[in-house]
Amino acid sequence: MDDLGYLTSGHNVALVILSFLQADCGTSEYGKELLSLGKDFNLTRDINGPRPDDGGLETDGHLSSSITAALLDVEPSVELQWPRNHEEAAALQQIAEGLREIGDQFEHNVVAEATQNLSRNISASPSEQWKDHLRWEVDRVMRRGVGLEHLPQERVILAFTLTLVKGVCKRAPRLLRNLFDTVLQRFSPGDL
Incomplete structure (x- = not known):
C-alpha cells in the first residue's frame, strides 16, 4: 500500500473511508445509508444519469432510455468521485484496498x-x-x-477503526452518519 501522503485533504480522507465502508455492503439498509451519505458529502455521482445516447432508437426498436429507467428501480448505481488526477485517484484506491486487506485480517481475530x-x-x-x-x-x-506489528501502525489503526465502524453500522445503520463524522474528526489530515 502506498503511504498515506495522499490523505492531505478532508475530502480525500472521506473518500477513502467511504470506499472502505462500501466494500461488500450489498443493498441492505446499511448500503442505502452509505449511498445517502455519499451523496450528502458529494463523494458519489449517479452513473444512471442521462447519457449522450439516451433516448436514441436501438436496433430492436426500443428506446435506450427505457432500459436505463427500468434499471433505476432495481438498484441505485453510483460511483465514488475519485480525483481527476489519475495518479492521486490510483493512490487513494490503493490505500483503501490496503486498508480493506488489513481489515479482513482483523475480522478473523478481534473484530x-x-x-x-x-x-x-x-x-x-x-x-x-x-x-x-x-x-x-x-x-x-x-x-x-493483533499480530500485525509488521505493518505501519497508522495504517493498522485506521483499518481497525474503519472495520469497527463498519461492524457497528452493519448492525445499526442509523449510526452511520455520526460514526462517519467521528472518524473524520479522528483522522483529519493533521492527525495522520
Missing part, C-alpha cells in the same frame, strides 16, 4: 468482541463521547496485540 464493546458503549452515551469510545476501543485492542 466481533471489539464491535460488541463499541456498540454497547456508544448506545449508552451521547454522540459527543463516541470519539472517545472509538479511540479507547482501538487503543485497547492495539495494546492487546
